[in-house]
Amino acid sequence: MKQLMLGNAAVARGTWEAGVRFASSYPGTPSTEITECISRFDDIYSEWAPNEKVAVEAAIGASLAGARAFSAMKHVGLNVAADPLFTVSYIGVNGGLVIAVADDPGMHSSQNEQDSRHYAQAAKLPMLEPADSGECLAFTKAAYELSERFDTPVLLRLTTRISHSQSAVEESDRFEAGVKDYVKDPAKNVMIPAHARPRHVLVEKRMAELAAYAEDCPFNRVEMGGKIGVICAGDTYQYAKEALGDGASYLKLGLVNPLPVNLIKDFCARFEKVYVLEEMDPVIETFCRANGLNVEGKALFSLCGEYSPELIASVLLGETAEGITSSLQAPGRPPVLCPGCPHRGVYFVLKKLKLTVSGDIGCYTLGVAAPLSALDTTVCMGASVSALHGFNKVRPESAQKSVAVIGDSTFMHSGITGLTDIVYNNGHSTVIILDNSITGMTGHQQNPTTGLTIKNQPAGKVDLIKLCEGIGVPSENIRVVHSYDLKGMEAALKEELAKEAPSVIIAQMPCALLKTVKHAPALRTDPDKCTGCKACFRIGCPAVTLNQNGKCEIDASLCVGCGLCSQICKFGAIGGAHNA
Amino acid sequence: MHSMMLVGVGGQGTLLASRVLGHLLLNQGLDVKVSEVHGMSQRGGSVVTYVRWGKQVASPTVSKGGADYIVSFEQLEALRWAPWLKKTGVMVVNTQKIAPMPVITGAAAYPEGILEDLQANGARLVTCDALPLALEAGNPKCVNVVLLGVLSTLMDVDETCWLDALRACVPAKVLDMNLKAFELGRNACR
Known part of the structure; x- marks a missing residue:
């Protein structure tokens, strides 16, 4: 029976039908649902790795051990995984190895729109590109046959519209690929120069064979x-x-x-x-x-x-079609931090203190938008920490007026090494870890700090405080502050910025969208006390609106009672439960 | 070939509505594509889902002037996406207004008279104040299914097929509430 399936779900189905036993990925729009869907198949061991490099390396290990293995990531994730990618091309596979990479033309949810086909050319790997969900399933399965036939990892390229469109697919049963024998073979698997030179010759031969195969293969x-x-x-x-x-x-x-x-x-x-x-x-x-x-x-x-x-x-x-036109201008509706978002208060304080803010990748990048307008830079995963270090080395006086902000998942992905750079090279920078206990932007994936696996089973939990201490940040310079506590955050920042030593402030509060978070009742405004000063609008909360009388009004359908606006109001006009 | 767009504000439940539509149309024996964008734009931003159906569907997206139906979950979004509505198309509009951040900060004004303007420019509108009906059904999140109820009166598909699609796509514990929301929407514009 045909059923509608998201392209990403069809890739997941394809891995299951191909007999895949191991999948390791890091979330990234538009690839995330592939591995989420894989996690629902009990025949496949699946995991979120701390980053894409680790994910691909783990998948390489599973392949060498003899199982069909898989990893998925967004286009910029493949940059992180490029190091193992280029060399596993020389090694090849034991069990089939497929790496899915989802490009984001138009940058719906990305910091650049690089074209991953260059990686296939540069790393000398075959790359398949499906055009709908049916092909997502079929090509994924076929990629494993290709991988084992030509002894090569295979790249599966997706784009946002293929990943995030549903179309009809026909399911079939799982092929039990089993686990092949593992035989020690250093000439193939240990890439020292003496081994890599003959392997490179084989890689070029493989590409020539694949080019001949491409002439009448079923994919074209x-x-x-x-x-x-x-x-x-x-x-x-x-x-x-x-x-x-x-x-x-x-x-x-x-x-x-x-x-x-x-x-x-x-x-x-x-x-x-x-x-x-x-x-x-x-x-x-x-x-x-x-x-x-x-x-x-x-x-x-x-x-x-x-x-x-x-x-x-x-x-x-030369054909154009026209729809309904209007003389009215529609103001933009950019994405915003959600009502109750734990990042909002932190950004409010950073802006108030006029700090230079080195930003990173996640929901909290939205802090760049007005009225918070808090960010100075954002490059890639982890760059908040390391770029701040470089910034402050060139401008030592800025160490007391600047911070890095990085989420818990992003810190685990690429922030640890940057913090190590600060400690090792006698930096004085202050890093704020925005710890909302989840990977937020991609839709709530567990990570090494949450204590749960991809299947929400108990897992080893990285303790951020001990981790930072272990790297060498002095214990007294590691602070935990509740994200909604504006005064506490301001005081902690002033103290840590004044120190000529590395500091870490962990701003802690779970993402407001997590189902486990219990919200306070919506707040309300006392119209007699509200002077219409609009100070509460400076936090950029979608629930804080202006009514026809020019006074603040809280949208009870959006407000989760976080209380930031009432902390800011000097007239005590906001407070109390809506139904009190 | 038919094209529809569901437009609204991230968090309004357009994804569930598109799932119901996809299920409904596939069960009519048609080829269907549903295209949505996940990620950053979902955080309170303007969101759009495309639904296309017919004998064989190629593009998952809808072009300007190509939508037979637009279901707008919010007035400003109706204005934003009106250029995608065919001149012969019909637009279901929830009359709810949600101020975007540039309006909240005072950088822009929420346009007045959107519905009148669209009608004056030839748009066929079916309006519905869906939020009170959703509250009547039991939860403000039911706005999406109220609007599907309104839409169902404009499409040539039996009510039983709609109800089957809702039963297949809506989680069991909130099904009754959503069936009520659907009926309230269906009766609202008669």
Whole structure:
């Protein structure tokens, strides 16, 4: 029976049907649901690793031990895992190894829109790219056969629209791949120069064999139709079909590395004009041009952002459609920190003290927006801590006026090494760990500090205080402050910033969206006391609104009673339970 | 081929509504795609879900001027996404207003007269004050299913199919509340 399935869920289903026994990942939009869905299959051991490098290395170990293994991440996660990726390409696999990487064209939830196909080329690995949920399932299964047949890890490339679209899939049973024998083989598995040199030769031979295989593999197909030739893959295949329908002919690529040179040449020979439709970088187009094919691509389409059916129809056919127009301007609705978010009060204090704030990746990056406007920088996971160290080494006077903010999960991912740098190199920086007891932005995944596994079973728990002490932060410079305690946070910051030593302030309060968090009743405003001064708007809470009389009004359907606004109100106008 | 968009504010329950629609349409024997975006935009930002169905669906997304139906969970979002509504399309609008942060901070004003303006520009609107009905059903979170009730009066699908889809997608412990919300929505615009 057909059923609707998210692309990410279909990848998960594919791993189960392929007989995968081990999955290790770090969450990252738009890849997160793959591993969440895998965790519901009891036949697969699954885990959240502290970061993508660890996840891929763990999956490599499982593969070498003989099991089919899997890891999933977002595009920037593959940067973190690039080190093992490039070398496991030389080693190959024992049990099949598939690494799924989800790109985010248009940056719906990312800090850049890099194109992961470059990794397949650079690390010399085959890469499959599905175009709907049915292919997500089928390609994942096929990737394991490819992996074991060619003795190579296989990359599975997804994009946001494939990961987060549901379409119909047909399920089938699990193939019991078992666990293959493990045989010690240092020449294959120990990458010292003497071993790696002959392995590199084999890698190049493997790529040549894969390129020959690509010519008539089941992943690439030609669909003959009208006189326009289109080469595409993944989501752009769907956009092109929508925009051009039978008016075009398609070379739909499922194996996007290595590319099939003869298949592409034969296809191009049939048409006067061939367009390569690919989001982000001109990977296929460059390949075509290098092979003397005069295709059209990025001269017509942008390197930036997503493609769409309307973009393709407009550029290739000159067709545009119009909907309902209005003379009214709609103000933007950017994402915001939730009502009751433990990060809000911390940012309020940082702004009040006019500190330079080195930011990081997570929900708390939203602190950049008005009215909190608290962040100075955000680069990548962990950079808050290490970049602050560099900043303060060049401007020693800024150590007393600057902090890094990093979430608990992000600190475990990449913050520990940055803090080590501060301690080891006699830095004086102050780091705030925003400990909300969960990985928030990606939708509540457990992490090494929460004491629970991906299946919500009891787990080893990293103690942040002891960890920081172990690195060498003086015990007296490690403070725990309740995230809602504005005065406590301000006092702790002033004390720690004044010290000429590394400090860590752990701002602790679970994410307000966690089901285990019990909320206080909604607050209310006393209209007689409210002067309409709008001080309470400075915290940027969606529940604090202005009524028609120019006075503060708390939206009881949103308010969770955190009390930040009442701490700020100098007139005692906000307080009490709504139903009191 | 039909296209629908569910638009609203992150946290209003558009994902459950799209799951119900996907189930409903697949059971009509149609090809269906449902596309949503997770992650950062969900945190109180403007959110959109695309639902497309027909004999064979290619693109998971809907183009400007391409939506046969838009279900807007909030007035400002109705204005924002109106350019995606076909001139022959219909828009279900929850009349609830939720101020976005630029309005709360005073950097922008919430536009007046959105519904009148859209109608003056040719949009066919079906409006519903869904929040009181959701509260009547038992929980403000039922706004999504109230709006599905309104939508059900505009689509050519039997009520029993809708109820089957709700039973299949809504968690058992809140099913009765949601069935009530659906009926309240269904009767609100008759």
